[in-house]
Amino acid sequence: MSGDSSASIGHEVSTARAAVGLSLAEVASRTRIRATVIGEIEADNFVHCGGDVYARGHLRAIATALDADATPWVAAYDAEHGTVAPSASEVFESETATPSRRRGANWSAIMAAALVVAVGLVAAQIVTTSDDSRNTTTVAQPEPTPRATEPNGEPTDDPTQVAQADPEEVVLRMTALPGALSWVSVTRPDGAVVFEGEIGDRQSKTFRDRDKLRALLGCASALELTVNGQDIGSPSGDCRPVNLTFTPKDPDGTAG
Secondary structure, eight states: OOOOOTHHHHHHHHHHHHHHHHHHHHHHHHHHHOHHHHHHTTTTGGGGGOSSSHHHHHHHHHHHHHHHHOOHHHHHHHHOOOOOOOHHHHHHHHHOOOOSSSOOOOEEEHHHHHHHHHHHHOOOOOOOOOOOSSOOOOOOOSSSSOTTTTTOOOOBTHHHHHHHHOEEEETEEEEEEOOOOEEEEEEEOOOOOOEEEEEEETOEEEESSSSEEEEEEGGGEEEEETTTTTEEEOOOSSSSSSEEEEETTEEEEEOO
């Protein structure tokens, strides 16, 4: 918050927007958040944000667009509205797969996803490794190495990892659209977390696995995906959570 400790979150957001001379429509264009929702946030009305997780995400995206510090805004929001979320593995275990494709999560999955995103917002990145030689997740490295000996590693933005994808592996590349932001969780078939955190404003990360990758996207319209060398674009036209599963033989992914 600014020097005036009594100022509300909405007042701080409105003041920051006025300081850089941007209209609601301009901020909406940069963040992909509806102008009406931004206006409600400036009026301290978070009802239409879609829950605590999305309210925090909206505040972070707006702060990025305004070149402001979102930390005090999010802290103030948490002090007034914050909730505690379950772990990502708990959400994945409780979800039921749906055969239809690219229809997004059902309402129960949306509520669960909204809770789990809060965990990701307080962690920069979690990488879980495993010695299971039968199912070793290999995240993109600066140079591709043989799949039989390639160890786990940090996600990178090397596009050659997608172009040179082994047909017997699944390689998933996520790229955030300009000015957009999404929380992401990527897990292996055994539920081990490969990555949890935010991907925003043209940032890219690439993941690979021999069998399957499950991706929970907090704001699907903020991301474009390339799977097994095939550009499949954004999995949704709306900023809503989507849960997808990718395998070597299914570049389009399946919901659930």
